Amino acid sequence: MVVDYANGMTQEEIARKHGLHIQTVRKRLKAAGVVTRSHSTALTVQDMDEARGLLDADLSVREAARRLGVAHTTLLRAIRRADATTADENHHPAPRNR
Numbered sequence: 001m002v003v004d005y006a007n008g009m010t011q012e013e014i015a016r017k018h019g020l021h022i023q024t025v026r027k028r029l030k031a032a033g034v035v036t037r038s039h040s041t042a043l044t045v046q047d048m049d050e051a052r053g054l055l056d057a058d059l060s061v062r063e064a065a066r067r068l069g070v071a072h073t074t075l076l077r078a079i080r081r082a083d084a085t086t087a088d089e090n091h092h093p094a095p096r097n098r
Contacts (some may be wrong), residue, residue, distance in 0.1 A: 001018065002034055005036075011025045011029070050067075054076055062073055
C-alpha cells in the first residue's frame with residue numbers, strides 16, 4: 001500500500017485494489033508513518049477556472065466534476081472554499097466608534 005501511495009495512487013484506488021475500506025487504508029498508511037497528501041489540492045487554479053466556465057455554460061455540478069475527473073462533492077467543496085476565501089479577502093471591517 002505504501003508503495004502504491006508513493007507512486008501516486010489515491011487512498012480510494014488503493015482501497016479498491018486491495019478490497020479494503022478506505023478508513024482501513026488510511027489507518028495502515030498512518031501506522032506506516034506515511035504523511036498523506038492534502039485533500040485541498042485536488043483541484044488546481046486552472047481546474048477551478050475550467051469548472052467556473054463549465055458551470056457558467058449551464059452544465060450541472062455533476063457533469064462539470066465528471067469532466068474534471070473528480071467527484072461532484074470535491075468540486076462543491078472547492079467552490080465553497082474559493083467563495084469563502086474571496087469573501088474573506090473582500091471583507092472590510094466596520095469602522096470603530098471612538
